Amino acid sequence: MINRNVIITCAVTGAGDTVGKSKHVPVTPEQIANDAIAAARAGAAVVHIHVRDPQTGKGSRELNLYREVVARVRASDVDFVLNLTAGMGGDLVLDPGDPFKAVDGTDLVNGLERLPHVEDLLPDICTLDCGTLNFGEGSQLYISTPDMLRTGAARIQELGVKPEMEIFDTGHLWFATKMVEEGLIDPPPLFQLCMDIPYGAPADPLQLQAMVNRLPPGSQWAAFALGRMQMPWVAQAILLGGHVRVGLEDNLYLDKGVKATNAQLVERAVALIGNLGCKVATPDEARQMLELKPR
Template identity: 55%
Template sequence: MTNLQPTREVFITCAVTGSGDTTGKSDKVPITPQQIADSCIEAAEAGAAIVHIHVRNPKTGVPARDPALYAKVVDIIRESKVDMVINFTAGMGGDLVFGSAEEPLPLKEEGTDMVGASERLDHVRNILPEICTIDCGTMNFGEGGYVMTNTPAVLKEMAAQVQALGVKPEIECFDTGHLQLAIWLKNQGLIDDPVMIQLCMGIPWGAPDDLHTFLAMTSSIPEDWTFSAFSISRNQLPYVALAVLAGGNIRVGLEDNIYLKRGVLASNADLVKKAVQTAEGMGCSILGPQQVRDNLKLVKRWG
């Protein structure tokens, strides 16, 4: 009789809104705290164990980092009694937008938001989510003057503060060097086991989402680390299968892709349901929030 391998267990993260200019492209992208919370609840009910949360100015839809907006989202989720692991971004406040190619300085006021490590973590400190993301590196975005800025000194300080708060960092790696920086932070004693990382593929001008680059990234991850992976736009859903095949976990959501298929706008719940269908079709079982907490040694502080 053939010995069957145990079913592969994976968890799904839903990144519900992000900070990109997507609100004008889809009316399904949540903006207000109520909309963001409702989208988190729908995603969790569809099978997401983790919800990754940004907030936006409720009137304009532009990205924000106001702790009060995060608190409103979490209060609504708590009142719903729907269980999910809360994951806040800590990427806001590291944004530089340079001037023209000939006159890069002064920086443009619109889009530039550069603050210190402590201020970038105000919402994390005030609310204490189970997870917060740390963007592990600096890189160009788009075709203009925007640079996502995360120096090693700032990353060390943010990692140390998150560690002291007892919040699990999810280290987001947009390129191969970012993964090496994550390993360096771990070697500095600034990330506790089990280490959790996210491979962010296909974002200009980071690691492209071709198979060779993805395998180069996954082959460099220490064996005892837990990782998820995603790509953006039309490759988000194919990356559900690719992440599972590589031994990782899944991320979907409107932060990274607004379509279910060509010409059909998706909700966050739609994307999660599609990910569940794909993963279960590959013989996986989908982990719930409490199983994820147990596996990642997360501290649940509410519910």
């Protein structure tokens, strides 16, 4: 069951409200690109990239920001598998007193409008968030309906990009498996099991095992959990046969009270993989395992 050749993904920045919490969270395109390169040098075969508004630090869908980041990393001498988020554009924040009124923080567009940077830049992988979720406290929802998902999956398939299906709860996995059955996802399907995001699947080893048991035969998969569960989840995923994800999108700390860099988190994962008697996959090995199309 244990995975002996482990792909490390580093999620370098995300879109969460973390910029003011750590000086290491990259914000500008140059900072994001530099962190992606550093993470790859540390051992990440895949780097997962969001962009942020350089003025506010908030998550962005601005195409030119993606273009600058991708141009910088492609011009570098460091090889890695490029994974761009396509999850932005799903935020709906409701007025608690008027559920028909969207308020500040809402950024909700249809499935195709979440993909212009994927169409323009043709990364190796892009994410596909496979369901709607109550996103933490308050009145924020992440919206990803079956119609949106089928439309997005079909376009991603046309582009020849590998979708990384992000699974935040068991119902998301049910629907993602249905898209595989419908032929909207080319083999091998790639799943990212996202644990401990309020209020989705908890970071419980039995919950992870149950989700792994429901994956279609031949799937490739990884898992991550937030905060202090990040490194324990590296071990959990490997022991169940999966790949891993670390990075400042999900966790800001290397140790208690010690703020991390992305490269340090990758280095910690590399050491843990080695201590389990496994090896870290190279970018070329990742491309082969995931059957990525040549770029």
